[in-house]
Amino acid sequence: MKEIIRDNMNNDIVIVAKNRSKRPMDKVAIQIEEETTLEYDKECPFCRGNESYTTNERFKIEDEVGWLVKSVDNKFPIVDELPGEVYGLHEVMIDTYRHNGSFYNMSEDEFKNMFSMYKDRYITLMSDENIEYVSIFKNFLRKSGASLIHPHSQIISLSILPPDIENEIEISNRYYRDNDVCLYEEIIKNEIENENRVIHNGSYFLVIVPYATKYSGEVRIIFKEKIGFEEINEKHITELSKIFQKLFKKLYNMSGYNAFNLCIHTHPLKVESKKNFNVHMHIIPRKYSFGGFELGTGIYVSSINPEELAKKLKF
């Protein structure tokens, strides 16, 4: 008997097939990227001291030695400012000056600087009145789509509303119409009550393993308050930094130096959604690959037990 579960935020369909993790596997050498130990690499365009490689510095936080984080124009942008069917800015936000920095080893202070930069760049990019949406995301290691190892995040403003955001907004609006209550408030309430999938219940953020997700091992961080990403203050940034520092230590202890993506789902800028939609983050490990079944049908298969995973990651 197979159960179908649905991701309550986006309606993704997931078939629960727990035995599939027991499949025999060929003994194939799996690429694990080696952990970098160098704090500085003279060929890396994102290292402190190699400023000549990058153009148009947009933001930085410095100490007496030099910059700690900075944001620069992406030299190979997905969107640009020239008039066209889609328009926007694309910046690379360097998470830390340390070449060997990563979410797995960054200090709370490093995270604080990074999130302060996220906020600054978000406010700047959202201020253009032609922009419908600002996307913040991060690729870590090649398997997640990263081309360079130096830890960096990206921010892209878009003159169109992305389909995945439109879908989440539609679902939350429908939920409100049908139930007269916000979907995200319900999720927060239910997950805290249920407890089993909660990794951490903070003052401002709830960290959970979603009941259903197409991505095996996904962790979700939900803003408890109905605020825009531009409204995060020192308290939010401090809690978020503590959370990231602890969560990624747990992830490292569990699975090692793994590729992952971070995707922040913020509010659309021209569609009213603050009443029904809470900012949230998807942290997606890239250990597994979808197969032809997923690519050919849009149905996903989960062999993970969310409660067990939450237990392992709890703090």
Add this chain to the structure above:
Amino acid sequence: MKEIIRDNMNNDIVIVAKNRSKRPMDKVAIQIEEETTLEYDKECPFCRGNESYTTNERFKIEDEVGWLVKSVDNKFPIVDELPGEVYGLHEVMIDTYRHNGSFYNMSEDEFKNMFSMYKDRYITLMSDENIEYVSIFKNFLRKSGASLIHPHSQIISLSILPPDIENEIEISNRYYRDNDVCLYEEIIKNEIENENRVIHNGSYFLVIVPYATKYSGEVRIIFKEKIGFEEINEKHITELSKIFQKLFKKLYNMSGYNAFNLCIHTHPLKVESKKNFNVHMHIIPRKYSFGGFELGTGIYVSSINPEELAKKLKF
């Protein structure tokens, strides 16, 4: 200036950013799975002679030496026959008895046997009146989701209609209502007229590089006739086998021993769609990984020139 293009079959949004293929990359050792040379591996559950590893043989084609292709129950099924929210059968179809066989080196006769098996299993699995859809797909190498290297395809019957198929059917129905002509016939006509994205224009099948697709390097094979997959006859199977044999030689010469998926989009069994929808196949190379932008927005980025790719693969 960035252009947005849409996949006409499924409405996927793609931003064309041709310069992105020039991004600098870290010199990371990329895992290329080694090409297997053994025709027989005593530990492989799918090798001829190792029948004790598999259960419930459902179909086979034999010659005087033994079976050439066979279909068996998947021991780790995504769906099963027990009553539940989703129900169906899941078989593994072994493409060839040769452990070192692959689409890159299979003969026309091997492909013929494989497609005859696809047809036989499709007819059997579609005959259950509770089934809404039968999905045929293939994963080759670990990056595509395959757990075993011995070349095999899979077939799954489902008591639900997959969202991706529902979406394609809706789009083709809408196109018919708006234009009074079948979308797939229009695509076939336009691609043949335009010529530049045609890899091969056969009697029964058109092989193209799609104008827009979320998967860099995808090749699509469209049935020219409005027939169900169960209706393919000897002539179709012969042409399809020649096409696969030539296409995968070309792909091998271009990119080597690469991971890929094959997804066959057949007709839903309970929703009338034969008037507006042609069976087609998606061949998806798994050389590239989506990044956080794609996972977080549902917008895809293409740096490929479909006309150039079609020219390289033309036969």
